[in-house]
Amino acid sequence: MKVLCLWHSSEGEIDYIKRAMPSGTDVVAPQGEYFSRFECTYSDIERDAVDADAFIGWTIPEGIPEISRKVKILSWLHSGVDDLAEIGFLTLAKQRGIKVTNIRGANAVAVAEQAMMFVLALAKKTLLKHQAARENKVFFPLFGDEHRSAMLNGRIIGVIGVGSIGSHIAKCAKGFGMHVIGVRRNKERPAECVDSMHGLDELRSVLGKCDYVVLAIPNTSETFQFFGRAEIAAMKPSAFLVNIARGNLVQEKPLYEALTSGRLRGFAADVWPSYAFGRSFPAAYVPRLQIQTLPNVVYSKDQCHDADGMLERYIEWGVENLVQFAQGRSLTRDINLDLGY
Template identity: 75%
Template structure:
């Protein structure tokens, strides 16, 4: 079996994969200089791709799946596979019978902690008070509306999407004595630390009860721009919205209007709206209305997973996918090619 790493893997990483796999496994990776070691080009790997049985990585150069005629499995070192759908890899895999497995849950702890950081940072007006401290400025009068912190204890948080990440957000929210309401596709499946679970058809009812709303829902056709004017109108004006999932979940124009009119107290996001070329004109990788500059908005620019242990867990779980495949075992994290997750 030949495994092709789609990044400039270190010798330690290559040896880790070799050691986990059957003894006759060949593990190869692109060599030479690189700008980012977590990606490669078609020319870097074309000579390896033509006879690779498995590929593992964070990116797939255009044209590689087409020439990898022996390919049997893709171990995708992400949770979401929407980029594979857009590039046609999912369709090609379905046509050829290629298995695709991801590493869903590998960054769940880091992302859940980031979500709670956002909740606290919005509630406690962290940026405002840090800037005041830097300027040696005393916020006055005491308990003024513009600088009084919000409270978590006894308040209600709605977690939209209670999977690997959402369930961990619920657990951490309980540590702050919050009431937790969950919304998920299958509301019959109970989750620890969620006080009540609801289906997507009950979303508006949940939103009107919440002081904090966290979006942790998968990226599918159904969730693309699903949160807009009506959903924002259903929220309390005193509520905060946190998006720890995809920037395209929330419609930017109604969000901007809600944030600038006082209809929404604050917004935090790990990712901004992304206007992809071919779907939008003009294309842009930044918010069109510059929501990131509003005083009641904070963001982390896709950095929630950039934390201790996460890279190692990506490679560990991605390797587990290959080990299971080589042993002809069911893939624990196999992607349903019809559902796209």
């Protein structure tokens, strides 16, 4: 079996994969200089891609899937596979019988912690008060609406998408004494720390009860821009919205209008809309309406996963997928190519 790493792997990473895989496995990776080691070019891997049995990595250069006629499995080192859907790889995989796996759950705790950081930053007006302290500003009058913090204890948080990440968010929220409402495709599946579970068809009624709403749902054809004017209108004007899933879940224009009109109290995100050429014009990878500059917005840019131990865990879990495949075992993180997750 030949495994092709789709990044400029270190010697230690290659040795780790070889030790984990069955004896005789050939593990290869791009060689030479690079700008970012977690990606590669067509020319970097063209020769090895032709007869590779397995891929593992974060990116796939354009044209590589077409020449890789022997590949039987892709171990994708991301939780989401919507990028693969956009480049047509999931369709190709279905046609050729290629297995696709991910590392869902590997960064669940890190992303959940970031989500709670956003909840706290919005509720406690962290950026406003930090800047005021730097400028030696005193807030007056006391308990004024413009600088009074919100509470978490006793408040209701809605977790939209109760998978690995959403489950950890619920657990964290319970630590703050919050009441947790979950929304997921299969509401019959129980989840620890969720007080009540609801289906997607109940989303708007759930939103009206929540003081905080966190989006942790996959980006699929069904959920693409599913959170729009009607969903925002269903929320309390005093509520906060947090998105730690995918930027294209939320429609930008109604979100901007709600944040600038007082219809929504605040918004936080680690992800922004991706206006990809071919799907929208002009292409852009930041909010068109500059939502990130608003005073009631807190943001980071794809940093939820950038935490201690995450790189090592991504590779470990990705290799586990390959080991299971090589040994003919059931794939625990197999992607349903029809559902897209």
